[in-house]
Amino acid sequence: xxxxxxxxxxxxxxxxxxxxxxxxxxxxxxxxxxxxxxxxxxxxxxxxxxxxxxxxxxxxxxxxxxxxxxxxxxxxxxxxxxxxxxxxxxxxxxxxxxxxxxxxxxxx
Amino acid sequence: xxxxxxxxxxxxxxxxxxxxxxxxxxxxxxxxxxxxxxxxxxxxxxxxxxxxxxxxxxxxxxxxxxxxxxxxxxxxxxxxxxxxxxxxxxxxxxxxxxxxxxxxxxxxxxxxxxxxxxxxxxxxxxxxxxxxxxxxxxxxxxxxxxxxxxxxxxxxxxxxxxxxxxxxxxxxxxxxxxxxxxxxxxxxxxxxxxxxxxxxxxxxxxxxxxxxxxxxxxxxxxxxxxxxxxxxxxxxxxxxxxxxxxxxxxxxxxxxxxxxxxxxxxxxxxxxxxxxxxxxxxxxxxxxxxxxxxxxxxxxxxxxxxxxxxxxxxxxxxxxxxxxxxxxxxxxxxxxxxxxxxxxxxxxxxxxxxxxxxxxxxxxxxxxxxxxxxxxxxxxxxxxxxxxxxxxxxxxxxxxxxxxxxxxxxxxxxxxxxxxxxxxxxxxxxxxxxxxxxxxxxxxxxxxxxxxxxxxxxxxxxxxxxxxxxxxxxxxxxxxxxxxxxxxxxxxxxxxxxxxxxxxxxxxxxxxxxxxxxxxxxxxxxxxxxxxxxxxxxxxxxxxxxxxxxx
Ligand code: SF4
Numbered sequence: 001x002x003x004x005x006x007x008x009x010x011x012x013x014x015x016x017x018x019x020x021x022x023x024x025x026x027x028x029x030x031x032x033x034x035x036x037x038x039x040x041x042x043x044x045x046x047x048x049x050x051x052x053x054x055x056x057x058x059x060x061x062x063x064x065x066x067x068x069x070x071x072x073x074x075x076x077x078x079x080x081x082x083x084x085x086x087x088x089x090x091x092x093x094x095x096x097x098x099x100x101x102x103x104x105x106x107x108x
Numbered sequence: 109x110x111x112x113x114x115x116x117x118x119x120x121x122x123x124x125x126x127x128x129x130x131x132x133x134x135x136x137x138x139x140x141x142x143x144x145x146x147x148x149x150x151x152x153x154x155x156x157x158x159x160x161x162x163x164x165x166x167x168x169x170x171x172x173x174x175x176x177x178x179x180x181x182x183x184x185x186x187x188x189x190x191x192x193x194x195x196x197x198x199x200x201x202x203x204x205x206x207x208x209x210x211x212x213x214x215x216x217x218x219x220x221x222x223x224x225x226x227x228x229x230x231x232x233x234x235x236x237x238x239x240x241x242x243x244x245x246x247x248x249x250x251x252x253x254x255x256x257x258x259x260x261x262x263x264x265x266x267x268x269x270x271x272x273x274x275x276x277x278x279x280x281x282x283x284x285x286x287x288x289x290x291x292x293x294x295x296x297x298x299x300x301x302x303x304x305x306x307x308x309x310x311x312x313x314x315x316x317x318x319x320x321x322x323x324x325x326x327x328x329x330x331x332x333x334x335x336x337x338x339x340x341x342x343x344x345x346x347x348x349x350x351x352x353x354x355x356x357x358x359x360x361x362x363x364x365x366x367x368x369x370x371x372x373x374x375x376x377x378x379x380x381x382x383x384x385x386x387x388x389x390x391x392x393x394x395x396x397x398x399x400x401x402x403x404x405x406x407x408x409x410x411x412x413x414x415x416x417x418x419x420x421x422x423x424x425x426x427x428x429x430x431x432x433x434x435x436x437x438x439x440x441x442x443x444x445x446x447x448x449x450x451x452x453x454x455x456x457x458x459x460x461x462x463x464x465x466x467x468x469x470x471x472x473x474x475x476x477x478x479x480x481x482x483x484x485x486x487x488x489x490x491x492x493x494x495x496x497x498x499x500x501x502x503x504x505x506x507x508x509x510x511x512x513x514x515x516x517x518x519x520x521x522x523x524x525x526x527x528x529x530x531x532x533x534x535x536x537x538x539x540x541x542x543x544x545x546x547x548x549x550x551x552x553x554x555x556x557x558x559x560x561x562x563x564x565x566x567x568x569x570x571x572x573x574x575x576x577x578x579x580x581x582x583x584x585x586x587x588x589x590x591x592x593x594x595x596x597x598x599x600x601x602x603x604x605x606x607x608x609x610x611x612x613x614x615x616x617x618x619x620x621x622x623x624x625x626x627x628x629x630x631x632x633x634x635x636x637x638x639x640x641x642x643x644x645x646x647x648x649x650x651x652x653x654x655x656x657x658x659x
Pocket of ligand 1: 522523524525528529530531532563564565566567568569570
């Protein structure tokens with residue numbers, strides 16, 4: 001059990017998932033039911049109670065070699081998968097909504 | 109262009125080597141993220157929504173062609189092929205992997221660049237006038253003083269943990285193009301009545317949650333006391349600035365709570381103890397720094413007839429000549445604003461190949477360097493007027509020829525919720541929709557210069573308070589919304605924008621901007637009355653009326 005304060009983001013929804021950013025690339029990842037990390041929010045283990053949330057989060061905080069600053073946020077569950085309820089977490093899970101700079105217009 | 113001496117070089121080389129070891133220990137699990145975070149932040153490495161973000165310092169915005177090529181290599185080899193110019197004249201990379209960052213820092217060090225003090229509660233990159241060194245109304249080139257401040261503030265042990273970050277801007281011209289009134293310290297080079305050279309010192313400006321216009325704390329500071337006086341200001345701030353609440357920790361709050369007289373008196377008292385200390389500048393030291401700037405040599409050239417050139421050129425080039433040139437003090441030369449804001453690109457983003465094209469252009473036509481502007485464009489400061497056609501042809505080839513400098517689509521826009529961990533709302537998609545909506549260049553030219561500045565949260569990296577039109581992204585119960593403010597300006601008569609009324613939804617905000625522009629276009633007294641003049645004469649009422657009617 002980590003001695004850090006458990007971090008829970010301001011959010012809304014029926015369930016909680018645990019997320020962090022990877023140490024190597026900074027990419028967002030989500031804790032699966034088997035307690036490994038997935039790049040996909042739909043793989044996340046969505047739990048309904050605060051006790052389960054805190055248990056998962058405490059585990060995540062022992063993984064700080066692989067990931068940075070884990071926290072919990074609320075989601076809804078649709079067709080068995082976690083769905084983000086805030087624009088922030090939706091963009092974080094799906095990537096920027098504006099086109100990236102490449103390719104150059106001049107290069108077609 | 110300042111050339112590093114062996115001390116400058118050793119500092120950046122050693123810092124890169126030091127960070128390599130810290131990264132290795134983090135990747136090996138020997139240090140935790142909590143231990144690593146302050147170390148990475150001291151090297152400009154943030155964690156954003158999707159990846160790390162590395163902020164590279166570009167002192168006073170000046171970049172050589174060799175530096176541009178290194179930035180291009182970093183973009184191509186260690187990022188997704190592009191870099192982003194910021195409102196602090198810096199460069200950001202949005203996608204570096206941790207193990208590559210030491211390689212990036214080595215590459216930067218090899219071209220006399222670094223990421224030191226681009227984050228954290230320390231003295232950040234000193235910014236300046238993009239026309240520094242070439243403006244006709246300039247008393248003296250401010251960049252050697254910026255460089256002195258850079259050297260004095262780099263790793264200054266007393267100011268590594270200030271209450272909050274600290275930003276300084278210097279201008280040497282009568283007209284302020286460096287936004288000195290919205291900085292923690294703004295410095296204007298001035299002459300006193302006796303004809304002696306010195307500085308006017310303004311303190312306590314800033315945007316963010318509580319915007320303030322800086323106040324003059326000393327109207328004339330003899331040049332030799334620049335560093336000791338800055339040290340006194342920083343000491344008073346460091347000792348008495350608030351550390352209990354990060355939203356009240358900037359020096360602007362201290363100046364505002366104390367009043368400028370009390371603050372100035374405290375600085376004078378502190379300064380009295382140190383003014384003749386080792387920080388006193390001599391002319392020889394200033395000349396030494398100036399000597400490390402490569403001063404371009406200009407040819408004796410006649411001025412070209414640019415009006416005649418415009419008349420005989422195609423419409424787009426003629427428009428470019430009208431909108432994107434800035435005057436140069438040397439006859440036969442001009443500065444060019446290269447807009448990073450074509451209609452389908454995020455403001456400030458440039459690709460690796462565009463960076464290389466800029467480097468080639470600088471070598472062929474620009475005496476070897478460019479300047480990153482605080483409005484996220486790039487300036488080529490030293491172009492022969494006779495070369496304009498050839499330069500434009502290359503810019504056109506690389507989609508860098510957009511003739512919108514100063515127009516409403518020349519928007520400042522922060523990364524917002526597409527990238528930034530602190531954001532409340534997206535800004536880039538709104539900027540793209542604005543660019544799409546207002547793509548009639550004749551309409552934009554008819555409106556004249558209108559600045560539009562947008563931030564994705566109250567931190568105001570997009571300077572929305574000082575846009576003629578300012579847009580602030582907010583979070584309304586999990587939904588993005590946008591506050592519109594009008595009448596801001598960062599210049600000599602600096603003013604903060606006022607909120608017009610209730611916020612707009614994402615779907616409404618572009619229509620709202622359109623309504624604002626139409627209100628101005630139809631109600632101005634004449635084509636000579638600028639947007640800002642109209643606002644200052646008529647106030648918010650005509651805009652409120654057209655935006656909200658009587659509701
Ligand atoms: S203004 Fe806010 S959203 Fe925009 S870059 Fe700054 S912190 Fe991020």
